[in-house]
Amino acid sequence: MNVRLYVWQRATAAVMAPLVVVHIAIIFYASRQGMSAADVLARTRGSIAWAAFYALFVLAVSIHASIGVRNILTEWSPLPERRADACAVFFGLVLAVLGLRAVAAVVLP
Amino acid sequence: MIGRELKHRGSALWLAAILHRISGLALAIFLPFHFLVLGLAINGEGRLENFLCWTDQPLVKVAEIGLVFLFTTHLLGGLRILVIENFAWREGQKQLATLAAALSAIVAFAFLVRVF
Amino acid sequence: MNSELSVSLWRGAQDGRYETYRVPQRQTQTVLDVVTFVQRHIDPTLSYRFACRVGVCGSCAMTVNGKPRWTCRTHVAKVAAGGRLEIGPLANLPVIKDLATDMRLFFEKWQQAKGAFVPTKTRHDAIAQIKPDTPARQAADAAIECINCGVCYAACDSVRWNSNYLGPAALTRVWTLINDARDGGNSARLQAIAGDGGCHACHSHQSCQELCPQALNPTAAIAALKRRTAMAYLNGEITP
Numbered sequence: 247m248n249v250r251l252y253v254w255q256r257a258t259a260a261v262m263a264p265l266v267v268v269h270i271a272i273i274f275y276a277s278r279q280g281m282s283a284a285d286v287l288a289r290t291r292g293s294i295a296w297a298a299f300y301a302l303f304v305l306a307v308s309i310h311a312s313i314g315v316r317n318i319l320t321e322w323s324p325l326p327e328r329r330a331d332a333c334a335v336f337f338g339l340v341l342a343v344l345g346l347r348a349v350a351a352v353v354l355p
Numbered sequence: 356m357i358g359r360e361l362k363h364r365g366s367a368l369w370l371a372a373i374l375h376r377i378s379g380l381a382l383a384i385f386l387p388f389h390f391l392v393l394g395l396a397i398n399g400e401g402r403l404e405n406f407l408c409w410t411d412q413p414l415v416k417v418a419e420i421g422l423v424f425l426f427t428t429h430l431l432g433g434l435r436i437l438v439i440e441n442f443a444w445r446e447g448q449k450q451l452a453t454l455a456a457a458l459s460a461i462v463a464f465a466f467l468v469r470v471f
Numbered sequence: 472m473n474s475e476l477s478v479s480l481w482r483g484a485q486d487g488r489y490e491t492y493r494v495p496q497r498q499t500q501t502v503l504d505v506v507t508f509v510q511r512h513i514d515p516t517l518s519y520r521f522a523c524r525v526g527v528c529g530s531c532a533m534t535v536n537g538k539p540r541w542t543c544r545t546h547v548a549k550v551a552a553g554g555r556l557e558i559g560p561l562a563n564l565p566v567i568k569d570l571a572t573d574m575r576l577f578f579e580k581w582q583q584a585k586g587a588f589v590p591t592k593t594r595h596d597a598i599a600q601i602k603p604d605t606p607a608r609q610a611a612d613a614a615i616e617c618i619n620c621g622v623c624y625a626a627c628d629s630v631r632w633n634s635n636y637l638g639p640a641a642l643t644r645v646w647t648l649i650n651d652a653r654d655g656g657n658s659a660r661l662q663a664i665a666g667d668g669g670c671h672a673c674h675s676h677q678s679c680q681e682l683c684p685q686a687l688n689p690t691a692a693i694a695a696l697k698r699r700t701a702m703a704y705l706n707g708e709i710t711p
Binding site: 307 | 379
């Protein structure tokens with residue numbers, strides 16, 4: 247961990263804190279309403295707001311989680327630092343690609 | 356290294372930090388699957404709906420409750436760090452950490468009540 | 472008081488083992504008294520460190536029933552549940568022999584962190600006027616009483632998991648120097664603690680703060696250093 251990674255991780259954490267609260271609220275709302283996939287998608291399809299919300303969430307979590315995973319790898323695994331870096335970057339990319347794909351899946355009309 | 360268990364590791368704040376890390380790791384493992392499931396909607400709600408029917412099973416619901424707990428724990432653990440690092444030092448952190456753990460449990464329990 | 476203590480002491484170097492001794496229990500007795508008894512009356516080959524015996528030098532720090540503490544300030548009655556004590560050398564440091572550790576790395580990291588005062592005046596200049604109630608001086612004073620005992624370093628999991636981590640003591644000293652109006656070494660210092668092994672390796676477990684015998688708070692000092700380095704980084708003053 248160095249100052250650059252630290253700044254990125256804390257900044258994305260701060261950005262995500264309110265997003266997480268909203269997401270938990272959504273989880274509760276959707277489960278209380280007994281929403282089906284069709285119900286959920288009816289609300290998300292064509293919505294710029296949801297697209298922006300979740301795209302931001304995905305990008306932030308891709309950065310945040312990859313740095314967190316990097317920390318765990320360097321502190322708890324025998325992997326040398328370069329390897330840990332590479333794994334973390336790869337993981338971040340996987341999250342970003344799958345995540346943006348998922349956002350597209352639910353917001354594209 | 357001698358490798359003795361160090362007793363101070365039982366302290367509330369150490370547990371808070373470990374729970375924060377473990378929950379983060381668990382969420383990191385969960386996320387790609389979550390994204391893949393949502394991606395099922397790319398071809399219309401059919402496949403996603405089928406999957407969501409599968410998730411109606413009690414065991415899956417229990418796992419979801421666990422996820423809500425992990426999610427809330429990770430959020431509160433992260434807030435602990437952000438507060439320590441950006442605001443003046445405060446006393447009573449152990450009590451706050453215990454409270455945060457209780458809050459996570461309450462949120463998870465509330466979710467349990469909703470889904471069962 | 473007729474009972475005996477069952478005392479396990481670490482014997483040997485890095486790969487050694489615990490050996491058990493029976494030591495008479497006394498009314499008021501410190502862990503250092505116990506170790507000393509073993510060395511004087513049972514096994515003269517036991518190696519351990521101490522100096523002042525009264526809690527001002529920090530030399531006698533050891534791991535007592537799993538926690539790093541000053542043995543001269545640890546009353547047996549407070550820690551020996553059921554009359555048992557387990558005493559080992561400080562963790563996170565190489566063991567020289569028995570209860571004595573090699574503290575060189577601890578001090579080398581102090582230097583790596585640039586934890587040394589850098590003067591800006593000479594004897595020909597007027598003496599610096601430092602007001603004791605300025606926020607900076609108060610911050611420095613709150614962290615200055617470190618006597619390098621190594622308890623925080625031994626307690627720290629980040630030290631354990633990250634061999635590059637400079638550790639709570641070195642970083643706390645850096646914090647005092649950053650707040651010292653007379654000192655001129657801050658940019659080099661911020662740079663030194665902003666890389667791998669710097670202050671950002673701290674996860675705020677707070678074992679250091681809980682166990683410091685001088686009641687210092689390295690967690691708070693390190694949190695402040697994280698802010699300072701982040702600001703310096705965003706201002707372009709340092710590079711990671």
